[in-house]
Structures are given as structure tokens and as C-alpha cells.
Amino acid sequence: xKSKKYFLLITLLISSIFISACSSTIYSSTGWHGLxxxxxxxxxxxxxxxxxxxxxxxxxxxxxxxxxxxxISFYANPVLSSDGQxxxxxxxxxxxxxxxxxxxxxxxxxxxTNRLVGSPLxxxxxxxxxxxxxxxxxxxxxxxxxxxxETGGPIWAQPANSPDCACVYxxxxxxxxxxxxxxxxxxxxxxQDLGGALVGTPAVSSDGVLYLGTFGKEMIALDATNGTIxxxxxxxxxxxxxxxxxxxxxxxxxxxxxxxxxxxxxxxxLWRIQPQNSIVDxxxxxxxxxxxxxxxxxxxxxxxxxxxxxxKLIGGLIYSAPVIVGETIxxxxxxxxxxxxxxxxxxxxKWAFTPVKK
Amino acid sequence: xxxxxxxxxxxxxxxxxxxxxxxxFGLAIIIFTILIRLITYPLxxxxxxxxxKMQELQGSKKWQEIQxxxxxDKEKLAxxxxxxxKEMGINPLGSCLPLIIQFPIMIGLxxxxxxxxxxxxxxxxxxxxxxxxxxxxxxxxxLNSKFLWMNLGxxxxxxxxxxxxxxxxxxxxxxxxxxxxxxxxxxxxxxANPGDQSAQMSKMMNLYMPxxxxxxxYSLSSGLALYFIISxxxxxxxxxxxxxxxxxxxxxxxxxxxxx
Numbered sequence: 001x002k003s004k005k006y007f008l009l010i011t012l013l014i015s016s017i018f019i020s021a022c023s024s025t026i027y028s029s030t031g032w033h034g035l036x037x038x039x040x041x042x043x044x045x046x047x048x049x050x051x052x053x054x055x056x057x058x059x060x061x062x063x064x065x066x067x068x069x070x071x072i073s074f075y076a077n078p079v080l081s082s083d084g085q086x087x088x089x090x091x092x093x094x095x096x097x098x099x100x101x102x103x104x105x106x107x108x109x110x111x112x113t114n115r116l117v118g119s120p121l122x123x124x125x126x127x128x129x130x131x132x133x134x135x136x137x138x139x140x141x142x143x144x145x146x147x148x149x150e151t152g153g154p155i156w157a158q159p160a161n162s163p164d165c166a167c168v169y170x171x172x173x174x175x176x177x178x179x180x181x182x183x184x185x186x187x188x189x190x191x192q193d194l195g196g197a198l199v200g201t202p203a204v205s206s207d208g209v210l211y212l213g214t215f216g217k218e219m220i221a222l223d224a225t226n227g228t229i230x231x232x233x234x235x236x237x238x239x240x241x242x243x244x245x246x247x248x249x250x251x252x253x254x255x256x257x258x259x260x261x262x263x264x265x266x267x268x269x270l271w272r273i274q275p276q277n278s279i280v281d282x283x284x285x286x287x288x289x290x291x292x293x294x295x296x297x298x299x300x301x302x303x304x305x306x307x308x309x310x311x312k313l314i315g316g317l318i319y320s321a322p323v324i325v326g327e328t329i330x331x332x333x334x335x336x337x338x339x340x341x342x343x344x345x346x347x348x349x350k351w352a353f354t355p356v357k358k
Numbered sequence: 359x360x361x362x363x364x365x366x367x368x369x370x371x372x373x374x375x376x377x378x379x380x381x382x383f384g385l386a387i388i389i390f391t392i393l394i395r396l397i398t399y400p401l402x403x404x405x406x407x408x409x410x411k412m413q414e415l416q417g418s419k420k421w422q423e424i425q426x427x428x429x430x431d432k433e434k435l436a437x438x439x440x441x442x443x444k445e446m447g448i449n450p451l452g453s454c455l456p457l458i459i460q461f462p463i464m465i466g467l468x469x470x471x472x473x474x475x476x477x478x479x480x481x482x483x484x485x486x487x488x489x490x491x492x493x494x495x496x497x498x499x500x501l502n503s504k505f506l507w508m509n510l511g512x513x514x515x516x517x518x519x520x521x522x523x524x525x526x527x528x529x530x531x532x533x534x535x536x537x538x539x540x541x542x543x544x545x546x547x548x549x550a551n552p553g554d555q556s557a558q559m560s561k562m563m564n565l566y567m568p569x570x571x572x573x574x575x576y577s578l579s580s581g582l583a584l585y586f587i588i589s590x591x592x593x594x595x596x597x598x599x600x601x602x603x604x605x606x607x608x609x610x611x612x613x614x615x616x617x618x
Contacts, residue, residue: 030477030478030479030480030481031478031479031480032479032480075478075479091478114509115477115478117478117479132477153500154477154500156479173499173500174500195496195497196496196497196499197496197499197500199479199482214496215486215495215496215499216496216497217496238486238496240483255483255486278483280483319479319483
């Protein structure tokens, strides 16, 4: 009888551990890697740790935190500030400032009440951090809150600004784009419901037009001074990222795997291709070539007429945009042994970074 | 397979209900639980029937006799028991089936809540792929995850109603433990032989099950805790309507002195 009791108790314990394990798996696979690079170092936000990686050799300079803390994880693109800080949002609701040379903490801002999914906009004197608690937080470069303003939904998109406007553009998942006064957080204007959640960073043109993709299967152009709609372009599927704007042409992809080039003036289609699988992040344009990744595991290079010039099978799943520094293309795959792959401009692999277990 | 037959239908039904009930995900979970209870009603009735047949059988003279006769020959005892089960048309696993069916529903519901709440990019990407065409996902997302004081996609302790001595009080977990205990107590028929193994086993289950459910409710999303509470309350109500609730089980029992 006693042994049956123990059997029952052990079975129940194992079941609870099994179910908890299921939950932790779901919680851990929540985002893709964030990446930023200076001229000599790449900074990779890869879940529980931030890695600083030497761009010439692919070797690890430092990692933060030194020991894994399961409660802290990083997935957004880190941002380098002009005064030499590495700013990284965390899923533990905190915004971290690290010394990019050493990985030591400068400060931690803990004002948010929910996880930080999106990257901050960092200007000369302020950090604008979006939060899933519906607020945009303006924090000075010492980590002190200056103001916060509320939108109607979680904010995942990195805010945008323009030199012509002392304002911050915040795209919220409540389908609305807000413009706030940069110094006070006062609401200047907001759009109507744009028909779908906004998670991509808007592109801002020098002539005062905002471009943003929506989950309502559209790319929309707005007047940056008052938010009125200039034109709408219907896509095949949800547009996750903001577009790249170069020479009055918008380049972006959608979740059905279509990649578009639009005339920024009137929203007419110049061309589109479908290289397969979802395109999640913003493309990068370098001279006359456009670099983008798709979920399948491939980096594509197309010319400005839509011809695929080159492609490189990387591996894993790729959601993050490539980063180009000098003559090096960096790609950060998810679900892959190597967390970061460096290629030459002719897409030959230079090195791959796989962290050493410590 | 799991996604196609369990996860996708569940998440779509939940979101479909959400569109009709004031865009309130808590209400959607409550309605969904009622639907699950209605769908699994034939199984619950079957479980009850099997439980009572088993109860009658275990109190019968024939059963007692073979227990005595083959007490030293476990193999023969099992054979004889099976023979009696067959004769009386009892499935010995009949009362376990509804419990077994609860597990995929529970895991599916947990995953559906996490997916529908889409509190992180990969979950949202997965949600976009699991939505049926009749669900207006573009307009609905993000779903309103707030219900009472909770964020239904996160464990309750991440948004506690209040703290006590610096600790977040898990109210939903406490209610899950109480309602699970009440349900087990009220739905367990009085044992034919209080001293036998099966009576001891059900006593143990009544003790450990609330703890297990409480632990799950504490560590997983609060939406799942809401499902447990509603499911427990409906379970008791269902049995009460069928006239099978043993209210006397809640009263403390007097110990009968063994005078032998």
C-alpha cells in the first residue's frame, strides 16, 4: 500500500514538472536575435545573454550577464548611443545600459511594468523606449525617466523621428500612430485606426512623409505633420517591418514572402518578387543592391530592378535583418548552432560565432 | 498533427468567441469551458455510470468472495476480476477516460491562450499562421488580455491583485486548490470498503490533485487558472443537476471505534 502511495505521489510530481517544462519551453522561444555593430564589434542580443563579438576574428570579447539568469532575456536590437553606451531592452521589463568595451553595467531603468520587446530610439540627449505596458518612456542618458505617455496598446516598434520635427513617432499595436513632443511627451496628433497592428519602425522621408506597414496587409504613407493618409498600397499578407527608403523607392517584404519596391511618391508598384517564406525584418540597401533575409534560412541580394543577384543559404530560421559593416555582412540566425554568421560582400563565409559553454 | 487537430481549432474557436463577447478574452475562456463541458458531457455521464457500477460490484458478495479465495494468487484474482467485469459489462478504465481526455484539452488550452495572447514576436508569427480565413485577425490583434486584475497570457503573480508582507498573493491559485478539492470531495461516492486499496487511492488523489492543479495554476498563464475554476464549478453543478453530489462528504466524519 505504501509503495502505491509513493508511486502516485511520484507520478503527480513528474506530471507537474512535465507541464512546467512545457511552459518554460514556450516562454523561452519567444523572439529572434537582435543585432547592432560598431566598426570593430558586433553586439548580439541572443536570449539570455548579450555577446560582444570581434568583427575581424569572430571571437567573443565579453558576454552579459556573465552567468545565465533565466529571468533575464534579450531579443530586441541593441542600440549604440553617441556618448558611448550600449542600450538594450530586456524581457524582464528593464532597460539596460552597458559599457560597450567591457560589458559592465552603467545603469538599469526599471520603470516599465511589462516586457520590452522593441528597440529604443536613441538621440543626442534622450532614449525613447517603447513598452508592452502601452507606454513610451523618455529616459535621459543617465537612465532617469523624463516623461512617459500612454498609447492604446502594446508597443513593439522602435520609435522614429525626423530632423525637421522636435517630435517622436510611435507606432502602436492599437493600429494607431502617435506623434509626441520630444521634450515633454505631449501628444501632438494621432492617426485614425489604420486597419491593423503596427510593429515595424516607420520610415520618414526628408520631405515630411511617414511610411509604415500594417497587419491590415497594407503599406501606408502619412503626412508627418498631421497624420493624414497620402496613399495606401495593398500587400498579399501582413507587413511586419518598416520599409527601407532609398532614392524615393520603398523596399519591404510581407509574411507571404513577397518583396516589394514601391514609388514613394504615389505608392505605385515598381516590381515585386516572391523568393519564398516570410520576410520579417527591414531590408538593408547598400549602393545599388538590396539585402534581405527570409525565414527559410537564406540571405538574398537583389538589384534595384528586382533581379536576384545572389543568395546564400545560412541555416536555421532567419527573422532579423542583416547588418552591413564595411565589407562584412552579418546575419543572425535563430534555432541554429551558430548565433552569428559573417560573410564577405561576395557572400563567402568569413566566420561563424558559436558561443563556448561556460 | 497536434497543431492541425488540437491547437489551431482551439485557438480559432477561442478567438471566434472573443469576437462575440465584447472583445473580452476572459469571457471567451468561460464560454469555451462551458462548450468543452457540454461536448464532454457524454463522457462524464459514462464515467459516473462506470463509477457507480464499480461501486455496486465492489460491495457485492461475489466480489468479496473471490478477493478472499484468491488473496494469495494475484494472477488468478486478476483473471477472475476481468471475468466479472465482462459479465457485468463494466469497463474498468471507464471512469479514467474523462480524466485522460482532460489532459490534451488542458495542454491545448494552455498553448492556445499563450498563442492567442501572443505576448512575444514568435508567438504572434505563429498565431498569424494558425488563424482560419474567417477570423478577422488583422482587425482583432492584439487581443485584449486583461480580465479583472490579470493579464491572461501571463502567470497571475506577474500582475497580483495585492501583496501581503511583500509577497504577491496568488488568489486564482488558492481558488483553484479549493474548487478542485471541493469537486473531488463532492463527486467521490462513499467507498464500499473504506479500508481497501481503491478507497485509499481515491483518498490520496483527493489530497494530491488540488496541490497539482494549484501548482499548474500558479506557474502557468492565469487564463488556464480561470479555465480550471470554471471547469470545477461547472463539474460540481453538472453532478448536482444529475443528483450525484455527495454533500455529506464535506462534513467531518466520526471515527468508529474498532471494538474487535
